[in-house]
Amino acid sequence: MNAVNQVTAPPAPASRDNGVALVVSQLSKSFLIGKRRIQALHDVSFSVRYGVVTGLVGPDAAGKTTLMRLAAGLLVPDSGAISVLGMDAATESLAVQGTIGYMPQRFGLYEDLTVQENLDLYADLQGVPEAARAERYRELMHMAGLKPFARRLAGQLSGGMKQKLGLACALVRQPALLLLDEPTVGVDPLSRRELWDIVYRLVREQGTSVLLTTAYLDEAERCDDVVLLHEGRLLDRGAPAVLRETMRGHTYRVTVAGMDKRVLQNRIAQAPGVMDALIQGDHVRVVMESDAPVDFAALCPAAVGIEAAAVAPRFEDSFVALIKAKTRGDEVSSAQMTTTTSPPLGRATAEGSPQSGGVPAGVPLAAVVRERVDTNQVQQRPNVPPLPNPLPAGERGQDQSARPVIEVHNLQRRFGSFYAVNNISFTVSRGEVFGLLGANGAGKSTTFRMLCGLLPPSGGTLRIAGADLRHAAAAARARIGYMSQKFSLYENLSVAENLRFFSSAYDLSGARRRQRMDWALQEFELASMAELTSGDLSLGYKQRLALACALMHEPEILFLDEPTSGVDPLARREFWSRINALAGQGVTVMVTTHFMEEAEYCDRLAIMAAGEILTMGTPGSIKAQARTAAQPEPTMEDAFVGLILAHEQQGVAA
Amino acid sequence: MNSDMRPGSSRMRLRGLIRKEFLQIVRDPSSIAIAFLMPIFLLLLFGYGVSLDSEHIPLALVVEQPNADTADFTAEFDQSKYFVTSYYASTREAEQAMMAGRVNAIVVLRRDFARTLRRSDGATIQLIVNGVDANTGRIISGYVQGAWGSWLAHAAQKRGEVLQVPVQMQQRVWFNSELRSRNFLVPGLVAVIMTLIGALLTAMVMSREWERGTMEALLVTPLSMREVIIGKLLPYFILGMGGLVLAVGMSLFLFEVPLRGSLWVLFAASALFLVTALSMGLLISTVARSQFVAGLIALIATFLPAFLLSGFIFDIGSMPTVVQVITHIVAARYYVAILQTVFLAGNVWGVILPNALALAVLAAVFLGLTWRNAHKRLE
Secondary structure, eight states: OHHHHHHHOOOOHHHHHTTEEEEEEEEEEEEEETTEEEEEEEEEEEEEETTSEEEEEOOTTSSHHHHHHHHTTSSOOSEEEEEETTEETTTSHHHHHTTEEEEOTTTTOOTTSBHHHHHHHHHHHTTOOHHHHHHHHHHHHHHHTOGGGTTSBGGGSOHHHHHHHHHHHHTSSOOSEEEESSTTTTOOHHHHHHHHHHHHHHHHHHOOEEEEEESOHHHHTTSSEEEEEETTEEEEEEOHHHHHHTTTTSEEEEEETTSOHHHHHHHHHTSTTEEEEEEETTEEEEEESSOSOOOHHHHOTTSTTEEEEEOOOOHHHHHHHHHHHHHHHHHHHSGGGOOSSOOOTTTHHHHSOGGGSOOOTTSOHHHHHHHHHIIIIIIIOSSOSOOSSOOOHHHHHHHHHSOOSEEEEEEEEEETTEEEEEEEEEEEOTTOEEEEEOOTTSSHHHHHHHHTTSSOOSEEEEEETTEETTTOHHHHHTTEEEEOTTTTOOTTSBHHHHHHHHHHHTTOOHHHHHHHHHHHHHHTTOGGGTTSBGGGSOHHHHHHHHHHHHTTTOOSEEEEESTTTTSOHHHHHHHHHHHHHHHHTTOEEEEEEOOHHHHTTSSEEEEEETTEEEEEEOHHHHHHHTOOSSOSSOOHHHHHHHHHHHHHHHHHHO | OOGGGSSSOHHHHHHHHHHHHHHHHHHOHHHHIIIIIHHHHHHHIIIIIOOSSOOSEEEEEEESSOOHHHHHHHHHHHHOTTEEEEEESSHHHHHHHHHTTSOSEEEEEOTTHHHHHTSTTOOOEEEEEOOSSHHHHHHHHHHHHHHHHHHHHHHHHHTTOOOOOSSOOOOOOOSSTTOOHHHHHHHHHHHHHHHIIIIIHHHHHHHHHHHHTHHHHHHTSSOOHHHHHHHHHHHHHHHHHHHHHHHHHIIIIISOOOOOSOHHHHHHHHHHHHHHHHHHHHHHHHHOOSHHHHHHHHIIIIIHHHHHSSSSSSOGGGSOHHHHHHGGGOHHHHHHHHHHHHHHTOOOHHHHHHHHHHHHHHHHHHHHHHHHHOOSSOO
């Protein structure tokens, strides 16, 4: 350690900048995309302390990556400045780049070079003296657990290992400030935990300052400090615990014996004073707008025997509260938009067209649309479609006893000698929401492609809605809807054109097509933007349109492949309330996700790793498996990591 | 910019970059394919497949009344290496064969050929040529005239006379005395190949780094843009010179193109041109950030002009004036001139030096533009 410190000692903190590693002052940055100017960052100011981990937290398009690139001297701000370790990132970028470590989103590795060759390259580029290398490599290899793989090509490493190699490359000359852009995207929870351990060891042992970006709100809680960004603006900043504590007394866990959780969630979400209601395994987690005591029986009279208990707040609660507060602020400033009476569902957006909302001229339309969306549906109607006639629990139970809609038995898929999916079996009943949870490469997407009839299985049987996919793929396909990860929209077509195209792809024509298009525009509140180019929509709206397209032919089964990655928590909630409504109407939903919290919304789920199902059951029962004395309230992630570890040990034992 | 603050030395950074590039060249077959397989493929294709000489032209002979005289005349065609003859009984049949594309020309000997031959005003023969391909048409008509001329000479010889022609042409063909089109096609082709290797290679490998996100990581190291450019130029210069050695070797030993100038002049001019081509590729990569776009631009902006506007196949002097002006910014034009001179004529400094100067100017312009356009920035 001594040798390394001699060679690459970070500049002494106090001497340069009063204990501040990075200062962002009134930073603005916009990009010209086609003819539209996108404001990526809007007058953002904050500072990052020395020797701590600061998280830049926000959904996609919040401006996180732009800020990282500005800090690394890769972009020049429109106005304002970033000072990194006392140097201006724009004018002294080469000097800044000589002192920081930076890991871009895809880790910046040369996949056709070996682990060792990647390290050598970055050691040369970062000017690590030859004499110090052996010792530094030993440390890094040990830290990242890459020693056995030094001669392996980087392209052949797993996602988690690539991420650790990328980190090692960024650390090859010990930097004073480490910038990590979305370091944990696409890696399994176990690798995520290991990364966090490494980062904290760096901070503790070497006093490195770390700034990282993440879209995972549960990850934000692991930072010392967080900076919350939303649509290019700073929402708030501070220690996560402090932000979280502002929500203490607002959060409850609510159950009603004998009442379907989706019905309950729907009821509560529409009650006054409720800010957020989420299905969490077998109960509903409720966040109130104030911390005053709540009488749930009065709040929700239909639910007989309602039970509520106060629970600890989470970081996400404060994030959602902040976004809602901000959009409410916007609403007040543009006075005529506020309507106290709840308009009928599916009407508000159509009536109050974006242009009429007292919006200053010159603001891009899509941005306006996004603002409006937040205000409209988040404020007044946290849940969009009400359940038509809530089914009593008994009836739903009866439904589920009918023949399963999806039957998978010993399903296999081989690519060469590699089993992407190995002997999995499960069934899904009508109206059930079934989740496949796993890291990248676990076999989720392969399973999905087989279920949709896009990929023939190598072995096993597969029945969809009673039809064997091997013989009647076309017939089965007419009864399923599929929404892929990238949304599969034609981005240069308008919203209406996309809907029209997908209806014709499913053989809808004439009056029927018109009827379905009207339905989609109304139901998904897309009428006001029917003529907008779909590529210009916000991510949440694209997701909504993609769902509408998948539903044009009224499928019985809906497949959702990572449907909410990248969208903000509000759009995700809105999306899931639609899915819940569909399930209530009897549509069977299968969803893949790597968001642990999203798994909580499912009725049942299967956790996959390396092509196998490790466990299957309700979210509650899966979490219960991980319950130990040390961990009385395990999260889904705890359960997942526990299962993976147990699986690996089994592999070692065998 | 104060570079003293940067840790390490420029030498160390360049060494790292260049070593990385060579490792990638060895591991990724696509660069090797562009540098070595493509020259082989193009040279074989053009060396064997494309020839501007016409040989084995299918020729229809219509002899309305065969006799000793007509046989004597047609023998001249039968023996020529330029023609493959077939005989038709009537003009109509021969015309049908021409319509069907089976023959490219028809020679008709009338019924009265033998009789009129001995008259003072001589016999008439009719030649019908397929003129769709004007170039081939002209060549055929020339060949037929040649065959006819040599028959006249033979006939005179047989009669013990010397053919009396008032003016005689003494023809000497310089530089390419066998008039093999391959001899000038192959050197020109070397220029096209070097354009492709140079521009395509650098444009593709730079855009590959953008595509894979590695460029972003490179830019956030203490590298300067000068080092990035040199780190790309040097490895692909070496690879390109390797491709050149291969192409020149094939030209000399497989296609037996004569090399009348010195090998050193050839390599020096090629090195200069390669730098120009590599800079064009780098310039393209400052605009194109995906391999697909970079490849397309490289093909349209460098390969096609090198092919069409360099004088490699099509003579620049016979192009419209506007196009002639445009050819001055096509680097391959100067290189083709140097190559054809060095291969077929020798070290003619009067040709080589001005063209080399033009190449140097273009290289400086392209490198300068790259320098100006390439920032250590993402936009």
